[in-house]
Amino acid sequence: MNILIENGRVIDPGQAVDREATSLFVVAGRIAAIGEAPAGFVADEVIDAAGCVVCPGLIDLGARLNSIEAELAAAVAGGVTSVVVEAEFDAATWYEVLERERVSVWYTAPTAIRTFMKWGEDLPRGYDLSSLRVIGSVGEPINP
Numbered sequence: 001m002n003i004l005i006e007n008g009r010v011i012d013p014g015q016a017v018d019r020e021a022t023s024l025f026v027v028a029g030r031i032a033a034i035g036e037a038p039a040g041f042v043a044d045e046v047i048d049a050a051g052c053v054v055c056p057g058l059i060d061l062g063a064r065l066n067s068i069e070a071e072l073a074a075a076v077a078g079g080v081t082s083v084v085v086e087a088e089f090d091a092a093t094w095y096e097v098l099e100r101e102r103v104s105v106w107y108t109a110p111t112a113i114r115t116f117m118k119w120g121e122d123l124p125r126g127y128d129l130s131s132l133r134v135i136g137s138v139g140e141p142i143n144p
Contacts, residue, residue, distance in 0.1 A: 001044045002027050008049025010034055012056050024054055031056060091119050095127040102131040110142045117143075 003026040010019045017034060025033040025041055032038045094116075098106060113135070116124070 001029075002041060003045045003047065004037075004041075004043035005047045005049050005054055008052045008054040010054045014056075021050070091116055091123055095124055095129070098129055098132065099127040104131050105134045105136070106132060107136040110137050110140050113137055113142050 005024040005026065007021050008024070010017055010022050010024050012034075019034065022035050023037070024031060025037055025043075027038070027041070032041070094112075097103070
């Protein structure tokens with residue numbers, strides 16, 4: 001599906017973009033261009049974003065995932081593309097969320113990674129984690 005979002009203020013700090021009343025072109029769920037349409041682009045849907053800010057994603061640092069499904073659905077509906085989860089650690093639940101939500105970039109604490117390592121390789125084999133491209137962490141060494 002091709003989507004044209006027009007007349008909005010497009011802000012993407014990661015790309016040093018801040019443009020008033022411009023167009024954003026989305027092809028197959030990904031931003032294809034800002035400003036001028038890509039060659040051959042035909043919009044299936046046009047959204048007038050006049051008076052709105054259009055961003056590629058927001059991070060919710062205050063998410064409280066009491067019901068993971070409901071909270072993630074609400075976050076996505078609000079434009080949040082990253083959620084910080086401060087939940088009780090349970091490897092099976094984390095693997096379920098990574099699989100179900102098709103997480104591609106996962107940033108977590110070294111302690112969590114060491115705990116996953118301690119639980120062994122059998123548990124993750126039961127989940128489709130093929131969407132993961134990057135697992136990031138900072139702080140203390142993962143394997144001191």
